[in-house]
Amino acid sequence: DIQMTQxxxxxxxxxxxxxTITCRASQSISLYLNWYQQKPGKAPKLLIHAxxxxxSGVPSRFTGSGSGTDFTLTISSLQADDFAIYYCQQSYIxxxxxxxxxxxxx
Amino acid sequence: xxxxxQSGPEVKKPGASVKVSCKVxxxxxxxxxxxxxxxxxxxxxxxxxxxxxxxxxxxxxxxFQGRLIMTEDTSxxxxxxxxxxxxxxxxxxxxxxxxxxxxxxxxxxxxxxVTVSS
Numbered sequence: 073d074i075q076m077t078q079x080x081x082x083x084x085x086x087x088x089x090x091x092t093i094t095c096r097a098s099q100s101i102s103l104y105l106n107w108y109q110q111k112p113g114k115a116p117k118l119l120i121h122a123x124x125x126x127x128s129g130v131p132s133r134f135t136g137s138g139s140g141t142d143f144t145l146t147i148s149s150l151q152a153d154d155f156a157i158y159y160c161q162q163s164y165i166x167x168x169x170x171x172x173x174x175x176x177x178x
Numbered sequence: 179x180x181x182x183x184q185s186g187p188e189v190k191k192p193g194a195s196v197k198v199s200c201k202v203x204x205x206x207x208x209x210x211x212x213x214x215x216x217x218x219x220x221x222x223x224x225x226x227x228x229x230x231x232x233x234x235x236x237x238x239x240x241x242f243q244g245r246l247i248m249t250e251d252t253s254x255x256x257x258x259x260x261x262x263x264x265x266x267x268x269x270x271x272x273x274x275x276x277x278x279x280x281x282x283x284x285x286x287x288x289x290x291x292v293t294v295s296s
Contacts, residue, residue, distance in 0.1 A: 073239075106280075108223075115289055116215075118282055118284045121280055121284070122280045159223055161282070163277075163281025166239075167227075167238075167239035170222060170225060
């Protein structure tokens with residue numbers, strides 16, 4: 073199975089901050105990398121698919137980049153609604169493994 | 179409104195089976211491909227498997243092989259996930275989600291809580 077790692081595991085930030093989360097795959101996954109946001113008690117929400125494609129309805133302050141094994145999710149100006157846990161997921165080879173998550177809080 | 183509506187919470191004993199349903203609402207899909215993901219209390223997301231609505235095949239993570247069955251009822255646009263030989267570590271919220279063309283899960287159900295307790 074492809075192993076996914078994320079860093080940091082958690083971070084504290086303020087509204088207006090630029091936030092960057094990294095995700096690394098144990099082998100090349102081309103561009104098959106997705107990012108999700110999850111809030112307590114809610115289902116995950118797809119933010120970015122195929123490494124950099126913004127899901128419909130997701131604010132443009134979210135951007136994804138990378139290819140191969142190294143990927144980044146950037147929130148350009150953190151909003152109050154963005155405090156959540158962020159997961160990366162590879163959809164290159166089954167099982168479509170998730171990273172352990174990055175918690176973004178105040 | 180397009181949504182996935184899942185069945186309610188379940189309490190099962192170790193060794194039993196649980197069957198979770200996921201109904202597509204708000205549109206009529208041409209086929210019922212679905213992914214299943216679970217989340218143990220306080221833990222991260224775990225991909226369980228996928229149902230291919232085109233050929234009715236189930237593909238699962240190796241740890242679930244032999245215990246996982248996915249089926250569909252096209253007359254009600256519902257997909258089912260059945261997990262057998264339950265153990266305490268199977269206690270989790272189980273989510274269904276539709277895959278897009280690159281395998282990302284773009285529409286999620288609300289989750290179904292499965293409790294495993296003797």
